[in-house]
Amino acid sequence: MLSKVVTMEEILEKFHDNQTIMFGDWHGEFAADDIIDRLLEKNIKGIDAIAVSAGMPDQGVGKLIKAKMVKSLITTHIAYNPIARDQMFAGELDIEFSPQGTFSERIRCGGFGLGGCLTPTGVGTDVEKGKQKLTINGKEYLLELPLRADIALIKASKADTAGNLSFRMNSRAICSNMAFAADLVIAEVEELVELGELGPEEIQVPAPVVDMVYVRTGETRHMCPMWQRLKAKAEGGKE
Template identity: 35%
Template structure:
């Protein structure tokens, strides 16, 4: 039951050209930065990536954009990355924009085995084009399909050897949703505790969703945009 691997190589080598990835994090908070760096070094290409956003130009998923490893991006916010804009406008990058709450629910539904659901978000906008509409209690809703992917990459604060994960504060964000929606989930963690040390009531991702764990070190804790007072 020990899912701890000494290096990320055994995880990265499983990710093939053309794979789909769900990547946890929000901005630069809670991103699996070591796994992203490993993907960049591997050179794997033609990736479809589902994540809240695509990082910044010089960090996070922006590194994979710089290396032109991403073919399609499914995201809810893309405003911090100039390379994203350039590749989209040049036709190099296919983009599917999804309202943030809808993206979260599509991931949650995927992890729960629910194929689709109805939401009022996006009705009457380009988001609704080509999607089934139904009326419930006098209000129009559109059908959204759930999201699953070949792999999920997440970042946790603590884990035990069998794969139970705990996230810290806002770094929790999309990580639990991502972890449940990947067919294989790889987690990088900041600390490893012995089995039984985590309070069962405080575990955010149960071990059944996690296939492999890597304990990282030297995390940079970058700030996406600094706001300072004069």
């Protein structure tokens, strides 16, 4: 099976202005920081972001919001990022709030080809504005539409060269749903192992839905021998 491990330069070629991007970080934790930092340098514009929160000003997707690279955000809350709040009130950042369970389910629907989900959450609140409402057995529900993206940018604890992903404890967060709901899935990982080293119980995202794997800088002690040889060759050294 071909390796999906790529360089930062190959990853950056996939990003351009006006894309819809899902960010798997959780309030800035578990973020693909190496890639996000390079996106800051590339300074792409007009991102339509989908993330659990607006992160923090100096963490995760919050860095891109601070740099005014994000034009809209679908999220569950922005409490940890006062810059996102200020941009929202100034009309610089369009924010759609979605209850956290609904948010997750909309992404799952996007990944599995469903037309949406029905939920009573948000009925009678601002959340229902502009949405179709249905009554089933005397109870009102909102029709929440699926979410998909051009790119899902997630961070995993471990990957093999084929692209199978494993997460440490709750760092999995929303990533396993997002990986099914994007046209291109890019994973930044801490540790790279050979194909076959991850047991079935360790794999939370299967290789077929992952397109690119990037090994975080400074974590070379975790690289499998194959990637060490590839990295050395790319840098002009001896294999």
